[in-house]
Amino acid sequence: MRAIAIGPYTLKTNVLLAPLSGCSDLAFRLICREHGAKFCFYEMIDANSLVHHSRGSDDLLKTTAKDKPIAAQLVGGDADIMLKAAKILLEKVDIPFLDINAACPVKKMIQKFSGANLLRDPKALYKIVKTLASKLDLPITVKLRIGYNHVDLKEVTTIAKNCEKNGAAALFVHGRTRSQLYAGEINYEAIKAIKHAVKVPVFGSGNIFSPEMAKKMFDLTDCDGITVARGAFGNPWIFKQIEKGEAFPVSLAEKLKVLKKHLSYIEKYKVTRSGYKVGFMRKIAIWYLKGFPEAAKIRAEVTRLETYEKIIALIDSIIID
Numbered sequence: 001m002r003a004i005a006i007g008p009y010t011l012k013t014n015v016l017l018a019p020l021s022g023c024s025d026l027a028f029r030l031i032c033r034e035h036g037a038k039f040c041f042y043e044m045i046d047a048n049s050l051v052h053h054s055r056g057s058d059d060l061l062k063t064t065a066k067d068k069p070i071a072a073q074l075v076g077g078d079a080d081i082m083l084k085a086a087k088i089l090l091e092k093v094d095i096p097f098l099d100i101n102a103a104c105p106v107k108k109m110i111q112k113f114s115g116a117n118l119l120r121d122p123k124a125l126y127k128i129v130k131t132l133a134s135k136l137d138l139p140i141t142v143k144l145r146i147g148y149n150h151v152d153l154k155e156v157t158t159i160a161k162n163c164e165k166n167g168a169a170a171l172f173v174h175g176r177t178r179s180q181l182y183a184g185e186i187n188y189e190a191i192k193a194i195k196h197a198v199k200v201p202v203f204g205s206g207n208i209f210s211p212e213m214a215k216k217m218f219d220l221t222d223c224d225g226i227t228v229a230r231g232a233f234g235n236p237w238i239f240k241q242i243e244k245g246e247a248f249p250v251s252l253a254e255k256l257k258v259l260k261k262h263l264s265y266i267e268k269y270k271v272t273r274s275g276y277k278v279g280f281m282r283k284i285a286i287w288y289l290k291g292f293p294e295a296a297k298i299r300a301e302v303t304r305l306e307t308y309e310k311i312i313a314l315i316d317s318i319i320i321d
């Protein structure tokens with residue numbers, strides 16, 4: 001673990017939990033922190049939604065004293081709306097830096113000229129970075145992908161340098177293009193090219209599913225830090241494993257204990273309709289219910305359950321050898 005300066009802020013770890021829409025809620029962050037995550041992100045926040053109906057953000061911004069330190073990320077395509085949203089956000093949260101999403105591949109975001117679309121319209125991105133960095137009193141960072149449809153090292157390093165020039169204090173780089181969505185190879189060379197093109201810290205993202213993959217990201221890119229994303233789904237132990245430099249076995253009993261705790265946090269903290277809440281619990285349960293003889297049958301059963309209590313009863317019925 002190495003400290004990293006993001007503007008005047010000192011980040012005390014170089015392994016972060018990534019922003020994960022629909023996943024990195026308070027319950028998940030608390031579970032990750034209890035297993036070694038030292039810095040987390042809120043889920044991505046849509047600038048337009050925050051400006052127009054800010055009450056809808058209650059669940060997204062739910063936090064507790066133990067859920068610190070934490071950063072936030074805004075997605076949007078218009079500098080003025082992003083600034084308005086950032087000001088509303090900063091009234092509600094205590095964060096050391098704010099990230100701008102220029103990486104989200106989802107069609108809905110692209111159609112709103114935001115997320116990864118900013119890679120096709122870098123001037124709009126620079127304007128957002130400049131506006132936020134010059135008008136707000138905290139460091140602004142940017143999450144990039146390495147291209148929209150294809151990788152052009154000159155183009156993506158130019159985008160990275162211009163983000164820095166306009167005030168970005170760090171860059172988070174997912175080593176895939178927008179077209180790749182979440183599948184396929186990670187282009188380590190492109191992350192490395194970005195790292196060497198700028199002076200601000202660069203964090204690598206993509207396929208961090210094990211301590212070996214984490215080491216590979218550091219070794220092949222020279223990056224300053226990494227963000228763990230899908231690798232933490234049902235596997236919060238990954239943070240301690242990365243710190244240790246090697247994977248260690250996790251027993252089924254331990255997995256089920258942590259799953260039950262995770263579900264209890266969702267039950268306690270999630271601010272949403274009860275039907276949605278149970279659906280969300282089913283998704284989380286499926287993350288953990290893998291790698292034992294009856295797992296497929298149990299996963300199929302989970303998808304039919306309609307209450308928190310029934311999911312817990314099913315987990316309790318799993319026979320541990």
Ligand SMILES: Cc1cc2nc3c(=O)[nH]c(=O)nc-3n(C[C@H](O)[C@H](O)[C@H](O)COP(=O)(O)O)c2cc1C
Binds near residue numbers: 020073101104
């Ligand atoms: C379900 C899901 C939601 C995500 N939400 C966000 C998000 O809100 N903001 C963001 O910058 N990246 C988001 N990402 C991208 C991840 O942070 C990460 O860059 C990407 O998954 C690559 O890492 P991985 O291959 O280790 O999962 C999301 C990814 C997934 C799978």
